[in-house]
Amino acid sequence: MAIVELKNVAKNYGSQLKGASSSNAVDDFNLVTRDGEFVVLVGPSGCGKSTTMRMIAGLERNTEGEILIGGRDVSQVPPKERDIAMVFQSYALYPHMSVAENMAFSLRLKKRPAEEIKQKIDEAAQTLGIQHLLERKPRELSGGQRQRVALGRAIVRDPQVFLMDEPLSNLDAKLRVDMRAEIVKLHKRLKVTTFYVTHDQVEAMTMGERIVVMKDGKIQQIDTPINLYEFPANRFVAGFIGNPSMNFLPARHVDGVVSGDGYRLSLDAAHRATMASRGGADVWAGIRPEHLRLSDAAATNRIEGTVDVVETLGAVTMVQLSVGEHAVSAQLPGHRKVQLGDTLTLTCDSDKLHLFDSESELAIARESTAAPSAAEA
Amino acid sequence: MNSNRFANGALGVLAWGVALLIFFPILWLLLTSFKTEQQAFTVVPNFFFSPTLESFKMALAQGSGYWHYAWNSALTAVASTVIGLALAVPAAYAMAFYPNKRTDFLLVWMVSTKFIPAVGVLIPIYLVYSAVGLLDNALGLTLLFTAMNLPIIVWMVYSYFRDIPKDIVEAADIDGASIMQTLFKVVLPLALPGLASTGLLALILAWNESFWSITMTDHSAATLAVYIASFKSAEGLFWAKMSAASVLAIAPIIVLGWFTQRQMVRGLTFGAVK
Numbered sequence: 001m002a003i004v005e006l007k008n009v010a011k012n013y014g015s016q017l018k019g020a021s022s023s024n025a026v027d028d029f030n031l032v033t034r035d036g037e038f039v040v041l042v043g044p045s046g047c048g049k050s051t052t053m054r055m056i057a058g059l060e061r062n063t064e065g066e067i068l069i070g071g072r073d074v075s076q077v078p079p080k081e082r083d084i085a086m087v088f089q090s091y092a093l094y095p096h097m098s099v100a101e102n103m104a105f106s107l108r109l110k111k112r113p114a115e116e117i118k119q120k121i122d123e124a125a126q127t128l129g130i131q132h133l134l135e136r137k138p139r140e141l142s143g144g145q146r147q148r149v150a151l152g153r154a155i156v157r158d159p160q161v162f163l164m165d166e167p168l169s170n171l172d173a174k175l176r177v178d179m180r181a182e183i184v185k186l187h188k189r190l191k192v193t194t195f196y197v198t199h200d201q202v203e204a205m206t207m208g209e210r211i212v213v214m215k216d217g218k219i220q221q222i223d224t225p226i227n228l229y230e231f232p233a234n235r236f237v238a239g240f241i242g243n244p245s246m247n248f249l250p251a252r253h254v255d256g257v258v259s260g261d262g263y264r265l266s267l268d269a270a271h272r273a274t275m276a277s278r279g280g281a282d283v284w285a286g287i288r289p290e291h292l293r294l295s296d297a298a299a300t301n302r303i304e305g306t307v308d309v310v311e312t313l314g315a316v317t318m319v320q321l322s323v324g325e326h327a328v329s330a331q332l333p334g335h336r337k338v339q340l341g342d343t344l345t346l347t348c349d350s351d352k353l354h355l356f357d358s359e360s361e362l363a364i365a366r367e368s369t370a371a372p373s374a375a376e377a
Numbered sequence: 378m379n380s381n382r383f384a385n386g387a388l389g390v391l392a393w394g395v396a397l398l399i400f401f402p403i404l405w406l407l408l409t410s411f412k413t414e415q416q417a418f419t420v421v422p423n424f425f426f427s428p429t430l431e432s433f434k435m436a437l438a439q440g441s442g443y444w445h446y447a448w449n450s451a452l453t454a455v456a457s458t459v460i461g462l463a464l465a466v467p468a469a470y471a472m473a474f475y476p477n478k479r480t481d482f483l484l485v486w487m488v489s490t491k492f493i494p495a496v497g498v499l500i501p502i503y504l505v506y507s508a509v510g511l512l513d514n515a516l517g518l519t520l521l522f523t524a525m526n527l528p529i530i531v532w533m534v535y536s537y538f539r540d541i542p543k544d545i546v547e548a549a550d551i552d553g554a555s556i557m558q559t560l561f562k563v564v565l566p567l568a569l570p571g572l573a574s575t576g577l578l579a580l581i582l583a584w585n586e587s588f589w590s591i592t593m594t595d596h597s598a599a600t601l602a603v604y605i606a607s608f609k610s611a612e613g614l615f616w617a618k619m620s621a622a623s624v625l626a627i628a629p630i631i632v633l634g635w636f637t638q639r640q641m642v643r644g645l646t647f648g649a650v651k
Contacts, residue, residue, distance in 0.1 A: 080552070092544035092545045092548040094548075094549075094563055105554075105562075109553045110553060153548075153552075
């Protein structure tokens with residue numbers, strides 16, 4: 001258990017590898033974890049999340065900044081001396097060793113007494129429900145079982161930090177949901193500081209105590225799942241977090257109302273206050289599909305469009321509309337009958353509306369109701 | 378259907394023809410080795426004769442020194458293979474798991490040294506060997522075989538190492554293994570089939586080598602290649618004895634190849650079909 005600190009960490013592959021670009025793969029990464037925190041790094045592929053984790057592991061050296069584990073600068077320390085354990089996407093089990101030998105490997109290298117090794121393996125196997133597999137070789141195991149062995153190999157070491165690099169992405173959908181819950185339970189029990197890399201925002205939202213959203217090597221936002229959902233810092237985070245993703249409409253702001261071809265949305269008092277100083281400005285209006293509902297043409301906030309796609313999921317019906325030349329998706333109650341080609345009027349509450357600067361794409365916050373910071377939450 | 382069957386039949390005949398063509402010299406060698414010198418010399422060769430072991434007796438006779446040559450062949454082949462593997466494993470390990478932008482060039486450059494005809498470097502090597510006293514010396518010949526086979530050994534070991542996922546090596550690194558522990562406890566056990574076939578190939582190449590053996594040795598370090606050549610003496614050619622000697626020279630390696638053919642084929646195609 002330890003606090004992990006990353007200060008101005010950057011990675012530049014520079015001339016190290018053929019074809020590497022000169023820009024930073026990870027840039028100015030700053031983060032301080034709490035002791036025992038579960039931090040998820042999430043972002044699209046190539047955003048630098050795996051590189052960041054590999055730098056914490058020591059498999060890559062950070063070219064700038066400092067990485068501290070439990071207060072010790074480990075930037076120049078090889079992986080084996082960092083007291084970390086890592087679970088790989090491919091599991092990376094030793095194919096020629098049995099499950100028990102896989103788990104014992106690190107302890108044997110440390111020359112721990114055989115009694116202690118056996119006890120630790122039995123404990124871990126019991127926790128993970130793999131007691132009956134100890135004598136098997138990895139090739140005789142299913143994907144889910146291999147995943148458990150990989151976790152077991154990590155936990156027998158009692159490391160200060162767990163690193164998990166997309167550990168569930170090779171599992172089928174149902175198993176993934178089960179293992180997700182199990183990893184969270186395991187973390188609750190062991191209380192070891194954990195970094196978890198994923199490209200799946202659902203995994204991030206359901207598992208992370210705090211989530212680091214990354215794009216192009218840069219941190220976009222660090223916050224709790226609910227704050228990321230309610231107070232996204234910019235248009236990228238707003239679109240990335242939440243499923244289905246947020247609708248964005250280019251709009252012109254005039255006197256507390258943002259509008260465009262086919263839509264007109266009035267702002268709440270807090271948004272009016274911030275927008276007052278901006279006057280007539282171009283913005284992005286962001287509305288989550290789940291915040292849209294059917295309405296009549298008289299509503300103050302309204303979006304009108306024709307239905308292009310209807311997806312009946314049972315509990316809900318997903319509808320995609322053409323609004324002017326933009327596409328808007330809405331999540332409607334399941335019992336609602338909608339036909340292709342229908343013209344619908346949708347509305348949403350003003351306090352659910354998000355605004356983003358059209359140039360910088362940064363969120364335009366509501367005055368006086370700034371997001372509570374993660375430290376206070 | 379019928380034309381297909383005909384094509385298959387024709388291909389079968391062709392394949393057998395080619396196989397016989399390739400095998401024929403060895404068959405001829407074998408037949409000749411069981412003939413008397415007179416029979417071996419007849420202009421119209423006869424396939425039916427009463428076989429004699431006379432030539433083998435001569436070839437294995439005390440004075441012929443077969444065992445001396447065979448010992449040299451075995452010694453230089455085994456030693457050069459062991460040294461070659463010992464040098465190639467670290468090199469291949471570095472290139473496979475810690476490549477940099479010069480790795481590809483280095484690999485190609487190494488193999489390109491095999492493009493040079495051996496005769497091209499004969500004079501400098503002969504002069505150097507002569508100066509340092511390595512002519513007709515088992516150590517000298519072993520070093521030559523090692524150098525000759527090293528590019529191929531490195532290339533093959535490299536390709537077997539590349540088949541091991543890098544994650545596994547990184548997992549060992551994080552688990553606390555030193556480079557030596559990673560090599561001996563993780564990488565080598567996984568690459569063992571590949572290492573075995575690489576070793577066999579190196580062994581065979583060194584055993585069969587004749588150019589350097591004949592030019593760089595005289596008697597004390599001479600291998601079976603020299604022994605075979607010695608039957609072409611001033612008194613004339615002794616076809617039957619030379620054949621018997623050749624059979625004795627190639628027999629060990631054919632027996633070895635026969636018993637390890639499955640391993641060889643698996644090893645040689647392992648990297649290619651993945």
